[in-house]
Amino acid sequence: MVLLFIRSLLHVQELLMxxxxxxxxxxxxxxxAMEAGYSNVVLESDSLITISKLKVPDEDFSPLGNFxxxxxxxxxxxxxxxxxxxxxxxxxxxxxxxxLGLRERSRRSWGSSPTSDVSSAVLADLIT
Numbered sequence: 001m002v003l004l005f006i007r008s009l010l011h012v013q014e015l016l017m018x019x020x021x022x023x024x025x026x027x028x029x030x031x032x033a034m035e036a037g038y039s040n041v042v043l044e045s046d047s048l049i050t051i052s053k054l055k056v057p058d059e060d061f062s063p064l065g066n067f068x069x070x071x072x073x074x075x076x077x078x079x080x081x082x083x084x085x086x087x088x089x090x091x092x093x094x095x096x097x098x099x100l101g102l103r104e105r106s107r108r109s110w111g112s113s114p115t116s117d118v119s120s121a122v123l124a125d126l127i128t
Contacts, residue, residue, distance in 0.1 A: 016063060022050045023067035030074040039079035046088040054083055096121040 022045060033041050045051050053060055053068045054075070060068040075081050100117050114122070 019047065019049055019064055020067060022047045023064060023071055026050065026054075027067065027071050027074060030071065030078070034074065034077060041078050041080070042082045042084070043075075044084045044086045046086055048085050051083055051085040093121040093124050096124070 026043065026045065029043070030041070043054075053062075053064065054071060059065070062068075096117070100115075100121075
């Protein structure tokens with residue numbers, strides 16, 4: 001019984017850490033978009049929890065509350081922003097881009113001249 005309880009706690013902690021990571025990535029993406037001067041932003045995530053929390057206008061008192069507030073603050077500074085939940089199976093290009101980002105040592109945006117890897121990921125998204 002104790003082992004089951006410990007496993008449950010570890011699972012909850014893993015889910016919390018994944019959600020924190022999602023919010024950190026979104027915050028970073030919004031900061032990059034703002035620094036680049038983008039006024040129209042499409043934000044997609046395969047985390048329904050993340051998108052739901054960003055769409056609710058009320059203050060979030062969960063352990064994710066500070067991350068939700070920071071993301072909402074940045075979102076409020078963008079002229080036009082679209083939030084969408086995308087099923088993980090339809091989000092393959094985002095995962096390809098995330099893997100590319102993991103290889104980078106610093107934050108980078110490609111703007112009007114993306115690398116061939118980025119172009120391939122975006123093209124895959126348009127085709128599917």
